[in-house]
Amino acid sequence: MEQLRLEPVSRVNGEVNIPGSKSISNRALLLATLASGETTLVNLLDSDDIRHMLSALKSLGVSFTLSDDKTLCTLTGLGGPIHASKAFELFLGNAGTAMRPLCAALTLGTGEFTLTGEPRMEERPIGDLVDALRQLGADIRYLKNDGFPPLTINATGLAGGVVEIDGSLSSQFLTALLMVAPLAKGAVTIAVKGELVSKPYIDITLDLMAKFGVKVVNDKYQRFEIAAGQGYVSPGKVLVEGDASSASYFLAAGAIGGGEVKVTGVGRLAVQGDVKFADALAAMGADIEWGDDYIIARGSKLHGIDMDMNHIPDAAMTIATAALFAEGPTRMSNIYNWRIKETDRLAAMATELRKVGAEVEEGHDYIQITPPAKPVHAEIDTYNDHRMAMCFSLLAFADCGVTINDPGCTSKTFPDYFKRFANLASAD
Ligand SMILES: O=C(O)C1=C[C@@H](OP(=O)(O)O)[C@@H](O)[C@H](O)C1
Numbered sequence: 001m002e003q004l005r006l007e008p009v010s011r012v013n014g015e016v017n018i019p020g021s022k023s024i025s026n027r028a029l030l031l032a033t034l035a036s037g038e039t040t041l042v043n044l045l046d047s048d049d050i051r052h053m054l055s056a057l058k059s060l061g062v063s064f065t066l067s068d069d070k071t072l073c074t075l076t077g078l079g080g081p082i083h084a085s086k087a088f089e090l091f092l093g094n095a096g097t098a099m100r101p102l103c104a105a106l107t108l109g110t111g112e113f114t115l116t117g118e119p120r121m122e123e124r125p126i127g128d129l130v131d132a133l134r135q136l137g138a139d140i141r142y143l144k145n146d147g148f149p150p151l152t153i154n155a156t157g158l159a160g161g162v163v164e165i166d167g168s169l170s171s172q173f174l175t176a177l178l179m180v181a182p183l184a185k186g187a188v189t190i191a192v193k194g195e196l197v198s199k200p201y202i203d204i205t206l207d208l209m210a211k212f213g214v215k216v217v218n219d220k221y222q223r224f225e226i227a228a229g230q231g232y233v234s235p236g237k238v239l240v241e242g243d244a245s246s247a248s249y250f251l252a253a254g255a256i257g258g259g260e261v262k263v264t265g266v267g268r269l270a271v272q273g274d275v276k277f278a279d280a281l282a283a284m285g286a287d288i289e290w291g292d293d294y295i296i297a298r299g300s301k302l303h304g305i306d307m308d309m310n311h312i313p314d315a316a317m318t319i320a321t322a323a324l325f326a327e328g329p330t331r332m333s334n335i336y337n338w339r340i341k342e343t344d345r346l347a348a349m350a351t352e353l354r355k356v357g358a359e360v361e362e363g364h365d366y367i368q369i370t371p372p373a374k375p376v377h378a379e380i381d382t383y384n385d386h387r388m389a390m391c392f393s394l395l396a397f398a399d400c401g402v403t404i405n406d407p408g409c410t411s412k413t414f415p416d417y418f419k420r421f422a423n424l425a426s427a428d
Pocket residue numbers: 022023024096097169170171172175197198201313314337
């Protein structure tokens with residue numbers, strides 16, 4: 001197994017232009033496919049999750065060109081659903097933003113599609129989405145365990161009507177349903193059951209649907225109405241914002257490292273809810289400055305916080321390691337869904353934080369972290385979870401440095417993360 005030792009860094013100063021948002025990239029690729037007209041995606045993310053979406057679309061016959069650095073993509077839309085005359089098997093890795101939306105989108109046309117993924121994908125639920133699609137007439141069969149991929153879709157189109165969906169495990173189910181609703185045969189009304197988690201991701205979905213010309217009536221995120229006969233129409237060009245979750249590591253580095261770090265490509269005007277990470281960091285005492293498309297974090301004395309982090313589930317992991325540099329305990333609550341992501345993130349986080357000397361209380365849906373007087377050096381296991389690798393890089397700001405096992409797992413969303421981190425650390 002590859003290991004990366006990060007030597008202690010005392011201070012950072014610099015600027016990082018953040019690569020494109022995973023959430024926007026995969027949504028935009030799918031909507032561009034279903035839309036009429038040609039779409040140019042600017043600042044597309046080049047990472048495993050996007051490669052899985054692109055290779056699925058390519059297998060299905062969607063035509064697109066990519067620039068050499070793969071951040072500029074021009075895609076010719078189908079002007080409607082995908083119709084296939086032979087059976088397809090599509091491997092989607094561990095990309096939730098490919099698996100869930102494609103599962104829904106492939107029910108719209110005709111054909112037989114089998115969706116598979118990495119072993120961890122077979123443990124990540126999809127049942128609430130499949131249940132909702134079945135209410136609209138979809139024929140979906142599980143190949144191994146009920147409620148989990150792999151699965152086979154026998155597509156004949158979706159009827160309209162009222163559909164209930166459970167939003168308490170993942171917002172990606174509602175996102176997937178919203179994106180296909182305009183192409184159902186009749187009007188669709190979506191009623192959300194349970195507490196909707198990760199709610200700000202729905203705003204990204206609605207924003208992109210609007211950019212592609214579809215109107216959705218949103219009644220307090222509990223009921224959505226999508227009129228029939230609305231096709232997606234390409235807006236021509238979609239500019240992908242920098243990824244707000246990816247920005248969190250550098251902002252935390254600025255806040256902990258005692259210098260000043262500016263992230264560009266994402267700021268006050270961002271549609272991504274994870275920019276609120278900067279507010280959580282500010283609540284810990286960091287000095288944050290917002291621009292329309294940049295955020296600056298300056299070092300200051302940090303203190304622990306007690307916060308519901310359901311609205312920033314991905315960037316919240318960065319707060320867990322930033323908490324090691326704060327005075328007093330940090331409690332992060334309402335994050336049960338950490339357990340069903342790339343790994344059981346509550347368990348993984350507790351185990352690895354204890355290795356560096358923190359006192360950790362792990363509950364069903366919360367974690368409380370009391371920092372050690374001085375963190376100790378540890379080899380951090382990353383559980384094939386890009387965010388475990390990236391957030392533990394912050395331990396480079398402790399006198400002991402840190403060793404990251406399997407650093408290559410950042411390729412899911414940020415292939416050159418450690419190169420960027422090293423550039424920043426050496427820029428002072
Ligand atoms: O819709 C999206 O793009 C995402 C939604 C969130 O998932 P859940 O809704 O499952 O919490 C987030 O964790 C994931 O990285 C991306």
